[in-house]
Amino acid sequence: MSGRQRSANAVSAIREATLYGADPNNKHPxxxxxxxxxxxxxxVNPNIIIGDYTYYDDPVDSENFERNVLYHYPFIGDKLIIGKFCAIATGVKFIMNGANHKMSGLSTYPFQIFGNGWEKVMPQIGELPFKGDTVVGNDVWIGYESTIMPGVKIGDGAIVAAKSVVVSDVPAYTIVGGNPAKLIKQRFSTEAIAALLEIAWWNWSIEKISRNLELIVSADIDALRSCE
Incomplete structure (x- = not known):
């Protein structure tokens, strides 16, 4: 192969790569x-798991997303799991299980953390509320300064309105908002949502996603189902 052919192939490869969108390994795409x-x-926290192409939008420090994951103590072991292609707006907060206080007694004050004899009332395993992992699906849009409470599950394709406080699970492809967040509307019919969850376009190869972007951003589910 001549030098000219190698150069042409390299240029062709670069052009082809640009057709497949942003590099998911680039911090600032x-x-x-x-x-x-x-x-x-x-x-860097191993208990925070983020999918490809999920972004955080913050004009102050977009790289320091972890500062918004609060009360996330390693000895508790809960995880924050966020899927692919999610859009997280400025100031979104995730409250983790470490925020919980014992509520079965007369006082909720955490005397034990201050020691000096007060550790005698250290809660036993199972006495502190534990809601499990917090899980955000794929293609989820979480609006400005929303707060997600411990153990909440947000389904694929859901939208959380700005400044919402999400205290319970959010079904796939629904819009919620308010404090506490309530159902505003279902984005599509029940049948269409079932089809979208079966298609799960976010699990396609990036080449297939790139070839079918027009269908992914359209409202033609039948066409999306049949694309190759």
């Missing part, structure tokens, strides 16, 4: 706009 960060590349 929008050149010159650090406000957007693919946060799987900046999170």
């Amino acid at each position: 929008m050149e010159g706009f650090p406000q957007i960060c693919f946060i799987k590349n900046t999170v």
